[in-house]
Amino acid sequence: MKHNPLVTLVASVYNGERYLKECLDSVLGQDYHNIEVIMVDDGSPDGSANILDEYAGKDNRLKVIHKANSGVCDSRNVGIEASTGDYIGIIDQDDVLSHDYVSYFVGLLQDNDAEIAYTPTADKFFSDTKEDSEDTKRADKAEVITGQQAATDMLYHKIIIAPWNKLVSRDIIMKKNVRFQLQFFNGEGFAYSIECFQHAKRVVRGQRKVYHYRVGDPNSGASKFRLHSVESTIASQIYIRDILINKTPEIMKAWAFSDWHSHCDAFNMIVGCGVEKKYPKHYKEIGDYCHKYASRAFSAPISLQQKLRGVLFKINPYMAARIINHFRIRKFQKENDS
Structure with a gap:
């Protein structure tokens, strides 16, 4: 295992201008510097493209791909295909990473000779993120399990079913051709994660909440109901x-x-x-x-x-x-x- 592996973080961007700068600042501000950040602009009609180009002009670790709108699954796949990192992680455009997100996961991988590192949960926030305390960091425990056990735990919903909050070996993703399935509007991240776990021999689980997931107001759900999202949730199973x-x-x-x-x-x-x-x-x-x-x-x-x-x-x-x-x-x- 490389001492200082290159880590690729991939995000699909669509109409993300409201929170995009906060996300980019947290990604490019990592205390682990050997990163490659691929942001795929999925034909955003807002100002997201300009923000991405502005940041890319300041930091050559950020690569921006502009393309016609085709959905989050295809955009993530485009980012994966363009990646060169030893490990690949998926993030969302409106979320925030702790400053040691990458170094924490790389440490877990290297210390435990694992192919995938993850934590079961994340910090869910609406306006302000909550960083782990020093006591929480010291109390963190890593556990090595098989990919089969990790997949089983996720099926029991003991692990967040989203694709983020995990760092996966490039070999698994590329050699096993793991990609996001275009037919799903919902449940695509669940399927992607299960497939990754299924191909891993050693998976390491930490406990820290280093990924900060922005949540919306659940009261607003009535205006966002999509039948194909419901059908996709079931079909993905x-x-x-x-x-x-x-x-x-x-x-x-x-x-x-x-x-x-x-x-x-x-x-x-x-x-x-x-x-x-x-x-x-x-x-x-x-x-x-x-x-x-x-x-x-x-x-x-x-x-x-x-x-x-x-x-x-x-x-x-x-x-x-x-x-x-x-x-x-x-x-x-x-x-x-x-």
Whole structure:
């Protein structure tokens, strides 16, 4: 393993001018300097392109690719194809990295001879990020697991299912031809991460929250409902099932839970956005599925809170969705006020 490997960070950019500078400042301000940053401008009609070109003119580590709009999956793939780093990470245009994000992950990889480094969760923020304290940094523990175990943990939703918050060996991505699947509008990051994990022998898990994920107001969801997002969430689970390499009873049980969980997420979206009457067929079919297979949560190695989710959907899916959405909004408001 190289002592000072080149790390590539890839982001798709579309109408990102509001938070793009904050993201770029955090990326280019890393205490680990051997980085390559590839920002793919996906035909943004706003001022994103100008911001990217301005920053690229100041730092030659930043490479900007301008292209016609084709969606986030294709844009990320374009960035991956243009990358030259020993490790590749995916970030979002409106998120923020801790100043030691890259050095932390590189340290995990090198100290544990691993192919992928990740942390299970991130700092979710609305306006201000929260950096780890010195005590948190000292208490951090690294654990090496197999790629199969990491994939299983993600299927049980013990790991953030997004593609960010992970650093993956270039060899896995290129030699195994792991890419974002263009047919998915939602669930594409989940599928990408599972595929990466499936091809890894050694995966190292840290605990620090070095990725800061910007969240929007959940109350605004009604104006953003997209039926194809719901359908993609469910369809991506079938793709994930099909790409599983070692279909052991353990991982198939985990997949069954994930499939049920994704249906519940889709149902929560329908109810939370108040579109039950607009899409009665989807409302009934997805709700029935959530109710029928709620028992998948009962025997799963998940938290008591997740098991309670299963109980609620077994009793009444609509009631479950209303309760879950209520507490989700309440949690957001509490965190935003703190």
